[in-house]
Amino acid sequence: MRDFTLQRYERLLRALEEAEYTFLPFGEYCVLKQSGKLPEKYVMMRHDVDKRPWFSVKMAELEALHGVKTSYYFRIGKESNQPECIKRIAQLGHEIGYHYEDMSLCKGDHEKAYEHFKNALEYFRQFYPVRTCCMHGAPMSKYDSRALWEKYNYRDLQLIGEPYYDVDFDHVFYLTDTGRCWDGFQFSLRDKVPQQEEWNKKGWHYHYTKEVIWAIEDMRLPKAVMITTHPQRWTDSKFAWWKELIMQNIKNMVKSVWRR
DSSP: OOSSSHHHHHHHHHHHHHTTOEEOOHHHHHHHHHHTOOOSSEEEEEEEEOSOHHHHHHHHHHHHHTTOOOEEEEOSSTTTOOHHHHHHHHHTTOEEEEEEOHHHHTTTOHHHHHHHHHHHHHHHTTTSOOOBEEEOOOTTSSOOGGGGGGTOOGGGGTOOBOHHHHSOTTTSEEEEOTTSSTTGGGTOSSSOOTTHHHHHHTTOOOSSHHHHHHHHHTTOSOSEEEEEEOGGGOOSOHHHHHHHHHHHHHHHHHHHHHHO
């Protein structure tokens, strides 16, 4: 079976279900963490909708068939921001959040970026009562949009969480398909956490989705996990699958050069 297909993703969901992980949207994690009522074993499924939002709809529908609720973060640009997709995913019971990149869009101007952020947040709240946001890495930009919070506070906008600030990665293991693999931290510029080196020493690193599934089945995966996917990678269409594979390989090479 090819990796990064919806069939493979469904096997991942089933493995987590059979291992009795509780699925938590990120906003729910924030609430339970604050109240001290987090379950013993849980997984947060976070989806960054960078482009091809209809792929996200298919993933969301698959999750709904399993009774699973997750979090989908949309960018404001038209490659991600498609109202019919946002509405459909919200109707399925999933959390909608803002995948912000305002410092990149506003070329490092904090004031303009904050106004842009507020306007975008208000826009997305037409479709869902957005209460969490998540930074878009924007690897080709020199601006890290998290720098916005050096001057402002997202909690002033009735937001309760941002994963890179509000997840305790000393206690939550982080997996992301950045680079179209599960050990793509060597390609990532911003979608990574300092604990990665420690996890590597413990053997908590995987390349293929089947390796993640085996770790779940063998009870080697930690009991608290955040998993981030980019749904445009996950498709059963052979044409779209090969296109994404080729484009991601090129992107990984460019990012490797960019980091030097």
